[in-house]
Amino acid sequence: MNKFKFLLLIIIVFMWGGYIASMFFLQINSSFEDRLFERIATRTVGEFSNTDLSSKNPHLQNLIKDAKEQNLTDIEKLIKLNELTHVLLGPPRKILFLPESEEAKGILDKHLHSSMISLLGGYACYMHSQVFGRLAHSLGLEYQNFSMLYNGKNHNVAEVKVNDKWVVFDPLFNHVFKDNNGNIVGKDEIAKNWDLYSKQVGNACMFERSDYIYDMDYNYTDINRQISFISEIKHSILFMWSKVLGYESADKIKDYMLMNRYFYWQILISTIFIFLNIFSFINFLVIRKLQK
Numbered sequence: 001m002n003k004f005k006f007l008l009l010i011i012i013v014f015m016w017g018g019y020i021a022s023m024f025f026l027q028i029n030s031s032f033e034d035r036l037f038e039r040i041a042t043r044t045v046g047e048f049s050n051t052d053l054s055s056k057n058p059h060l061q062n063l064i065k066d067a068k069e070q071n072l073t074d075i076e077k078l079i080k081l082n083e084l085t086h087v088l089l090g091p092p093r094k095i096l097f098l099p100e101s102e103e104a105k106g107i108l109d110k111h112l113h114s115s116m117i118s119l120l121g122g123y124a125c126y127m128h129s130q131v132f133g134r135l136a137h138s139l140g141l142e143y144q145n146f147s148m149l150y151n152g153k154n155h156n157v158a159e160v161k162v163n164d165k166w167v168v169f170d171p172l173f174n175h176v177f178k179d180n181n182g183n184i185v186g187k188d189e190i191a192k193n194w195d196l197y198s199k200q201v202g203n204a205c206m207f208e209r210s211d212y213i214y215d216m217d218y219n220y221t222d223i224n225r226q227i228s229f230i231s232e233i234k235h236s237i238l239f240m241w242s243k244v245l246g247y248e249s250a251d252k253i254k255d256y257m258l259m260n261r262y263f264y265w266q267i268l269i270s271t272i273f274i275f276l277n278i279f280s281f282i283n284f285l286v287i288r289k290l291q292k
Helices: 002-045 058-067 074-088 091-097 107-112 115-121 125-138 187-192 194-200 229-245 250-259 261-291
Strands: 142-150 153-162 165-170
Touching: 002 074, 002 115, 002 125, 002 261, 074 125, 074 153, 074 165, 091 115, 107 261, 115 125, 125 142, 125 153, 125 165, 125 250, 142 250, 165 187, 187 194, 229 250, 229 261, 250 261
Parallel strands: none
Antiparallel strands: 142 153, 153 165
16 A cells, blocks of 8 residues: 555656646747747837837847838738748748758657747748737737648638638738728638639739649638547537636637647646546545555
């Protein structure tokens, strides 16, 4: 009995020690990324911090001077962030940072895949949406990733809520869809009038068109969303976490997990940790009852 209690104590200490250490590591990196993307976003749209305003850096001061006359709307800010994401994750950066093969990727590339990794060597639509979403979120705007699934292929774009309306941004192609009045529209409007909006695709791309060919299968209409038993379990777990952490819904916390992969791992590790503790406690009660 004493040996059992001692072994259980060792396991508990090891579990708690590993959990606290991992949470500390993930939170440090998450906070760093939060500050980084906030700095990039605010400087891009001309919303400078007090630290920026008091800086003696001549390049930053020139940026502040150029931005003084701007009074951007949320849509105008998002258009600038969309273009910035398109440029930052474009071919020049891919050449420098993109691993030459899957085998060349490290742990951070393969498993953690934070917004920082996407910023360094983003090449896919998902990474563009992730970076753009993190920038938009830094400005206090509500973001969600929208994935079109078609015949085994997928294309990710970003949706941002502006004036109580969801509008689409596609940073991979530096693209937004505009109606006849010049207003940026959402996915439902695009789906209803694809013949009109398909003519706008690719017009704003700033790189060689041969590297950015839009697949017209992604027409915002034929969208397959497969619901499985596993996905339902995931949704239930996220729903519980959303209540604990104060998110509006499971989808909201899922969207933030997409942007902030450190937060994703915090949720995943915390979920596993809770189940392990429940399992250990039940085992302890069962063994204790059997030994009486």
